[in-house]
Amino acid sequence: MTPAWIKNTAFYAFVVFIVLQAVFPFYYAIVTSFKTGAEIFEISYYPRTFHLDNYYSVLFSGNGSFLRNIWNSVWVSTITVIVALFIAVTASYALSRVRFRGRSLMLMTILCVSMFPQVAVLAGLFEVVRALGLYNTDWSLIFSYTIFTLPFTVWVLTTFMRDLPIELEEAAIVDGATPWVIVSKIFMPLMWPALVTTGLLAFIAAWNEYLYALTFTASNDAARTVPVGIALLSGNSEHEIPWGPIMAASVIVTVPLIALVLIFQRKIIAGLTAGGVKG
Amino acid sequence: MASISIKNLKKSFGAVNVIKGVDLEIKSGEFMVFVGPSGCGKSTMLRLIAGLEDITSGTMEFDGQLVNALAPSKRGIAMVFQSYALYPHMTVFQNMAFGMKLAKNNKDEIKTRVEKAAALLQITPYLERLPKQLSGGQRQRVAIGRAIVRDPKVFLFDEPLSNLDAALRVATRLEIAKLHHSMNNVTMVYVTHDQVEAMTLADRICVLRDGYIEQVGTPLELYEKPANIFVAGFIGSPKMNLMKGKFASPYKANTIGVRSEHLQFVSKDGWAGKVIHAETLGSDSYVFVDIGTEEPVIVRESGTTKHTVGSKVQIAPLKGEVHLFNEQGNSI
Ligand SMILES: Nc1ncnc2c1ncn2[C@@H]1O[C@H](COP(=O)(O)OP(=O)(O)O)[C@@H](O)[C@H]1O
Ligand SMILES: [Mg+2]
16 A cells, blocks of 8 residues: 555646646746847746837737737637537537438538548648638638538537437427527527537637648738737848747737636536426 | 317337327316326327327327327427426526517516416416526426416326425325316326326326227226226226136136225135235235235225234125126226
């Protein structure tokens, strides 16, 4: 028998290790973002000076193009989430409640599709985007992100909806509810936890996406999103990588995500259905 | 206020036939109870009446009007589900008002109807609560209240008491009976697997087995004149004593059945046996006697019994209280 204190110590050492390795890169970015000049290239693990120069330069130099990027990201991610959730909720109603031929095959296909790496469909998607005339517009991103988010979202919501008691739906049918009323008035309020979770994940994925954003909006500065914007930040000369502003930009775009997660974390109340059904 | 007429009704799920041809007339204002063992198709029958399942073949009419293809909400029915099926995110008031709201009734009328139903069921203090803040019995009332608000012509219940504890079950049973009296002429169809519920509530009982109707009749008809062994065994508690072979042959029957209250201890010329167990309930006693049948015969005595376990006794049926069945199990 190992004494309890050894077990505890080992456990907490492990926890500390995991937290450190998860948080350290971000911490280092924050620390770096407050440095200027040559200081950036000295290695230090805690802030010694505190300058906001990098933040000013990111936000206000370059004709506010970074602010424009942020706005694009907010717009693209938000619309992606709304469109994806709408399609996913209606699709998962069909997949979980309507009996039709090939339903389970379809579910398996959806699951498989969600495993595809992005690059694999890049060329094909590019053709589609071009054909639809979306190339170089924000809609090309909304379109492709929605496609990539849907399999996971549909899968999760279908699983969740399948667990909602069938009698609830039947009670609503007897009350005269149409499928849309059932979905919007009965199921959606009960699926808040799942909607918030999948919506948040879709938002984060869209917010951070780089490859498609780079490819589909290559020659349109106005439609550019934050990840590409950061990558294309340029220094004073061709050979200088502006680490300071890059770090500041990264911090700026990460903070809203963290805030979102923290806000919605409190809303994710599981077991909302408890009590309505059974005694 | 609707009579229901069912003709040659069949229902199958894929290759599985669940309802195999049912003819039934439910009179307007009647309290009809479907009873039968688990899996015999009671709920399916009820859901067919509700319109929640499509009819495979046959016809169903409400007041002479064909309803085979009519949506549940258009049939003038209300249903109380076994699990209550209250909307968890809505208050009691909203739960009860939901149907009327969807039907676009005006607000004042909704309020009046909900409050009237709530008063009837004594749930007025809980109108602003969520279902999870209510006890099982209160939830049951809300579910019934939601049905009342719809002002249905036909009330459907699917085992509404099975999630309640024994004491509450008796109380709620009484309330459902009172409800039927107070709502003049509402047709009620009630599903249960509990024959006591069936006997106490029903105007008429419909005994189902394996997708067929075994017998339809008033509780007393079923009790006194069961059409076959199945009904005889299912209705009444304790189960009717069934005897074959040498016990049945003097009656020229394949099987005879005698209820426990129709057996008595005699000093001679009875069936001889040994007491193997006795249950004393206070008002009655049930004495289990082994006379050589497959299962011990149960004899009811009023008061406490003087027959102790192991004692040798003779029992005999009362005259005219022996049910006779042929080889197919039908009554003769
Ligand atoms: N949706 C369904 N799909 C397939 N089989 C079903 C379905 N609903 C009920 N059944 C079957 O029909 C039979 C009768 O079910 P049910 O009417 O619920 O019985 P009960 O008398 O216990 O209420 C059961 O064998 C059940 O498995
Ligand atoms: Mg059932």
